[in-house]
Amino acid sequence: MSARIIDGKAVAEALRGRLAERVSALGFRPGLRVVRVGEDPASGVYVRNKDRAALKAGLDSATIQLPEATGEAELLDLVAKLNADPAVDGILVQLPLPRQIEAVKVLAAIDPAKDVDGFHAMNAGMLATGQRGLVPCTPKGVMHLLAAARIPVAGARAVVLGRSNIVGKPMAALLLAADATVTVVHSRTRDLAHECRRAEILVAAVGRAEMVKGDWIAEGATVIDVGINRLPDGRLVGDVDFAAASQHAAAITPVPGGVGPMTIACLLENTVEAAVARRGVREAG
Numbered sequence: 697m698s699a700r701i702i703d704g705k706a707v708a709e710a711l712r713g714r715l716a717e718r719v720s721a722l723g724f725r726p727g728l729r730v731v732r733v734g735e736d737p738a739s740g741v742y743v744r745n746k747d748r749a750a751l752k753a754g755l756d757s758a759t760i761q762l763p764e765a766t767g768e769a770e771l772l773d774l775v776a777k778l779n780a781d782p783a784v785d786g787i788l789v790q791l792p793l794p795r796q797i798e799a800v801k802v803l804a805a806i807d808p809a810k811d812v813d814g815f816h817a818m819n820a821g822m823l824a825t826g827q828r829g830l831v832p833c834t835p836k837g838v839m840h841l842l843a844a845a846r847i848p849v850a851g852a853r854a855v856v857l858g859r860s861n862i863v864g865k866p867m868a869a870l871l872l873a874a875d876a877t878v879t880v881v882h883s884r885t886r887d888l889a890h891e892c893r894r895a896e897i898l899v900a901a902v903g904r905a906e907m908v909k910g911d912w913i914a915e916g917a918t919v920i921d922v923g924i925n926r927l928p929d930g931r932l933v934g935d936v937d938f939a940a941a942s943q944h945a946a947a948i949t950p951v952p953g954g955v956g957p958m959t960i961a962c963l964l965e966n967t968v969e970a971a972v973a974r975r976g977v978r979e980a981g
């Protein structure tokens with residue numbers, strides 16, 4: 697059997713199209729500011745893709761590039777300025793940050809109403825307690841993909857591989873909120889392969905190139921590969937051995953062209969949601 701490929705690029709394009717229409721009906725341009733400190737090469741692609749997509753959807757988007765040597769106080773000053781700027785609806789501080797800056801402090805300084813990454817403890821707590829808040833883009837994008845591919849989530853056995861604050865934990869919370877039976881596995885899990893084989897929906901977010909082998913996948917499972925790993929030869933691969941997993945899965949996301957484009961589309965969606973909520977806009981329909 698060869699799996700159906702879940703086309704994240706196409707689903708993201710459709711979502712961006714709907715957002716562009718929504719934005720044009722608002723009568724103002726939601727403002728997004730991405731702050732990048734230093735030149736982490738991995739975030740370069742992401743920042744460029746995001747800028748292009750945001751402008752195309754009609755957002756007022758800009759990237760603020762600061763030098764690698766920027767101090768924590770300086771970055772906190774910028775965040776305070778963006779918090780106070782009424783034209784700014786969404787603030788994203790690109791991670792990772794250089795050593796001299798404590799990321800948790802910076803994330804805590806962002807106005808939760810403008811926290812389009814959903815990384816502030818207030819938004820994490822809202823998600824954990826089932827209240828409306830801003831939801832992290834990558835796991836939100838995965839839920840959109842599951843819906844677009846018509847994968848039933850309620851009652852399904854879901855396994856999330858990875859427990860980071862930005863992917864694994866919010867992913868587990870969203871699947872749980874959608875009534876899946878959720879298991880979270882990580883580096884201290886005793887038998888990863890065995891746990892993964894139990895999954896009807898497997899979400900891999902470990903950051904280890906092709907770690908998930910074909911025989912970890914149950915026949916007919918849905919495999920969502922969040923991983924983005926660059927190999928020494930320049931190739932981009934996920935956390936799943938795609939060719940081998942495709943022999944067992946019923947549906948699978950590719951890398952690139954799977955979850956990545958959804959992350960960006962959801963960043964735009966969060967920015968529109970933040971703008972509508974902050975400005976008290978009543979949308980038609």
Ligand SMILES: NC(=O)C1=CN([C@@H]2O[C@H](COP(=O)(O)OP(=O)(O)OC[C@H]3O[C@@H](n4cnc5c(N)ncnc54)[C@H](OP(=O)(O)O)[C@@H]3O)[C@@H](O)[C@H]2O)C=CC1
Pocket residue numbers: 834857858859860861862863864881882883884888901902903904922923924925955956957959
């Ligand atoms: N597609 C997209 O839009 C995005 C993709 N990514 C990608 O997703 C991947 C994960 O990102 P992120 O969550 O930030 O990564 P982190 O490094 O923060 O977390 C990785 C998680 O995987 C677990 N882990 C690491 N190695 C192993 C192992 N050998 N066996 C079992 N578990 C392991 C860790 O366990 P423990 O907690 O025990 O250390 C941790 O919970 C990366 O490839 C990243 O590039 C990230 C964000 C967006």
Ligand SMILES: Nc1nc(=O)c2c([nH]1)NC[C@@H]1CN(c3ccc(C(=O)N[C@@H](CCC(=O)O)C(=O)O)cc3)C=[N+]21
Pocket residue numbers: 739741742745788789790791792813833834924932951952953954955956957959960
């Ligand atoms: N504050 C913050 N928020 C983030 O959401 C965040 C971050 N920091 N730091 C880095 C990671 C990584 N990330 C990606 C998102 C999309 C693609 C993406 O668009 N990928 C495409 C193209 C990849 C390519 O061609 O190189 C794809 O997978 O098809 C990649 C990576 C967001 N992150």
